[in-house]
Amino acid sequence: MVLKLYARTGWGGGGGLVALTLAEKQIPFELVAISLAQKENKTPEFLAMHPFGEVPVIDDDGFILYESRAICRYLAEKYAHQGTPLLPTGLQERALVEQAASVEFANFFPAVLGVVTEFVRKPMSGKPADDAASAAALTALSAVLDVYETILAKRKFLAGDEFTLADLFHFSYAPMLADAGVPIMTSTGPNVARWWNDLISRPAWIKLKEEGIKGTAT
Structure with a gap:
């Protein structure tokens, strides 16, 4: 079946x-x-x-x-x-993937969802812009990406030098940002930009x- x-x-x-x-x-x-x-x-x-x-x-x-x-x-x-x-077999390598995936869910996902809410969902529903909320959402996501910049200075992807589920999980909402005129994924720093450009260049x-x-x- x-x-x-x-x-x-x-x-x-x-x-x-x-x-x-x-x-x-x-x-x-x-x-x-x-x-x-x-x-x-x-x-x-x-x-x-x-x-x-x-x-x-x-x-x-x-x-x-x-x-x-x-x-x-x-x-x-x-x-x-x-x-x-998408998942390594080694114990320590797998633990690094789960660590990065946990960071995505606990830190990145709430932050990116806040930006999507302000810059994508509200305009689509005709709600008025809230400059304070928009600025706060961008600040929260920038803080997460600043940490990513440090992590990605030491490795190609978030859990090592291979693309894994920890990276893939970032596709749920982050690609919407550039479409909405918010280039934060490529303007935060060179390491985040390099990583993100690698992700969005994948044929799949x-x-x-x-x-x-x-x-x-x-």
């Missing part, structure tokens, strides 16, 4: 992380497009898979799993020997951003 991904068709958010992992690992899948506007994520059938009624969800031959980062780890483990190796990402999420199973 081919793996099913229940998600929106756009590249942003958790669905994009899972789709990018599927692409990097060369895993065929069927997309089951879910419309949040039509509340397809709140039907009894969907809530039976995800009790919080959110996307993404995968169905891997009857094994149901939700939460994007958990799904990405599962896929990277199950398909360790194909595609891009370029294709996902251009086409959105499309199933690859035939």
Whole structure:
């Protein structure tokens, strides 16, 4: 049975992380497009898979799993020997990936979400700009990226010299910033800029951003 991904068709958010992992690992899948506007994520059938009624969800031959980062780890483990190796096998190397992934979730993700809220979501919904909130959001993200600048002075990627899930997790919202005229990912410092340009140059990402999420199973 081919793996099913229940998600929106756009590249942003958790669905994009899972789709990018599927692409990097060369895993065929069927997309089951879910419309949040039509509340397809709140039907009894969907809530039976995800009790919080959110996307993404995968169905891997009857094994149901939700939460994007958990799904990405599962896929990277199950398909360790194909595609891009996103998780190292060594104990210490793996610990560094988990360390960087924890930093992404605890520090980077809340900060970047704050900037996206002010510069992307509010304008899209027609809400007035809040200069104080915008400045505070940029300051918070800049503080995180200043630390990244120091980390990335010593290594090519956040957990070492290879691209891993710890780097991939940054794709959920950060690419929206440049599209909104906020170049913070490439203006903070040379090490962050070099790292970020490496990430957004990956063929799997370029294709996902251009086409959105499309199933690859035939």
